[in-house]
Amino acid sequence: MAPQRSGAPEPKIERSLTLHLRGDWGGANLHRICGWIAQELADRCGPYTRIATWNSRGFVDAVRAVGRGEVQVALATPAAFVTAALDGRGPYADEHYPDLRALGVLPQRDRLVVGVRRSFGVRTFAELRERKPALRVATSVNDGVNHVGVAAHALLERAGVDVTGWGGEFLSDERPFESFDHVLAGRADAIVHEAIMLPAWQEFGKDMHFLEVEPDVLEALEAEQGWPAADVADGYFPDTPAFRTLDFSDFLVLARADLPDDVAYAIAWVLGETREVIERQYRHIPPDHSPITYPLDPVAIGRTPVPLHPGAAAYYEQLEA
CATH class of the missing domain: 3.40.190.10 (Periplasmic binding protein-like II)
Structure with missing residues (x-):
């Protein structure tokens, strides 16, 4: 049975979008999450919407891709490691991205x-x-x-x-x-x-x-x-x-601050309100041994180590109202 929805308004974006996402090497969890986002987002956008998922490694390369504007959305793991990109620590000493924003974080207890x-x-x-x-x-x-x-x-x-x-x-x-x-x-x-x-x-x-x-x-x-x-x-x-x-936990869904607010809201809404789509792909595995630790909690999805995009925050704030 599908989880009860929160009552946050379902997004409807009249214009058609062309979006680029970055997942993993192609056969792991980040690509699967990108597929889920693409399916549910495209259902709620204009009829000529196209969403592509690029292969990635899901690490520093993914953070750089979204920070440089090569893609609109990227996933990286573990979530806490991305905070260094905000202020130029570690691998980001020569190029950092203070305008990185989170759309949500999906739990993987690792x-x-x-x-x-x-x-x-x-x-x-x-x-x-x-x-x-x-x-x-x-x-x-x-x-x-x-x-x-x-x-x-x-x-x-x-x-x-x-x-x-x-x-x-x-x-x-x-x-x-x-x-x-x-x-x-x-x-x-x-x-x-x-x-x-x-x-x-x-x-x-x-x-x-x-x-x-x-x-x-x-x-x-x-x-x-x-x-x-x-x-x-x-x-x-x-x-x-x-x-x-x-x-080494969690998958962070990243964008930049210049992602349109309605798109950021829509992706956050997809993460929180259509979680059944991704959960059912893992329910044959016990939660403590699952690559995604279910059941997903929309409030927890909004607790990110990188500041939330304002559009995404508008969704999560409704859950705690």
């Missing part, structure tokens, strides 16, 4: 975790620094664009882990699936990655010790980069107690 094969006997970062094992570490490329690779290397460096200096190596790929394959095939001794809700983690998780990130490391990453910390629940991985690590 973490960046560090796992080391149990055969190494390493349970903490202190033990890792003491033993200095030569590890083959599966993670994403550290190219200044991929948030996973950037965060993985920053976390290890801040924690005093010198993978190559200890005789190890990085096995670097773009997407998590290649990293999972390295672990499953025995090519990797450790992994630093996200997308922890995917089934592969349960398959190889029984062979891993997951290391809690030390408080001073997490505090430094938040102070310097704006990256928050979060917990992984007890038993989320096989035979693993709760631990704290880097938060």
Whole structure:
């Protein structure tokens, strides 16, 4: 049954639009969200509306594309990492975008975790620094664009882990699936990655010790980069107690301040009022292991780390009235 609507006026844009969105590589969640937005928005716009979704990586490249005006809307993850683009921190030091605005945030409860094969006997970062094992570490490329690779290397460096200096190596790929394959095939001794809700983690998780990130490391990453910390629940991985690590949550829907207000309102309305369209694509998966954490809450969708576009804010304000 479709969720009850809030009573916020349904948008109707008489003119026909041509919009460009940026999703992911093509076969993951950001592209699926773009398809949902395109379908529901086009239903409420002029008859010649055209909405295209461009392939993307969903990281720094997506933020730059919308900031530069190459597309009107882009999705990026994790949401908190985008705040650096507002004031020029990290990868945005040479080019930042104070006019970025959010249309909403869709929940994906994710973490960046560090796992080391149990055969190494390493349970903490202190033990890792003491033993200095030569590890083959599966993670994403550290190219200044991929948030996973950037965060993985920053976390290890801040924690005093010198993978190559200890005789190890990085096995670097773009997407998590290649990293999972390295672990499953025995090519990797450790992994630093996200997308922890995917089934592969349960398959190889029984062979891993997951290391809690030390408080001073997490505090430094938040102070310097704006990256928050979060917990992984007890038993989320096989035979693993709760631990704290880097938060890697949520899909941020981005635009610029110059997006017309009625379009921004319409997209926010789609996110909040037609959520059944996207939810039903994930209901075969338990919520805590779903790539989109359902049920979606329209009020929470409007709580974004980047300032809301005024048009989008006009929708969310009606929910809390």
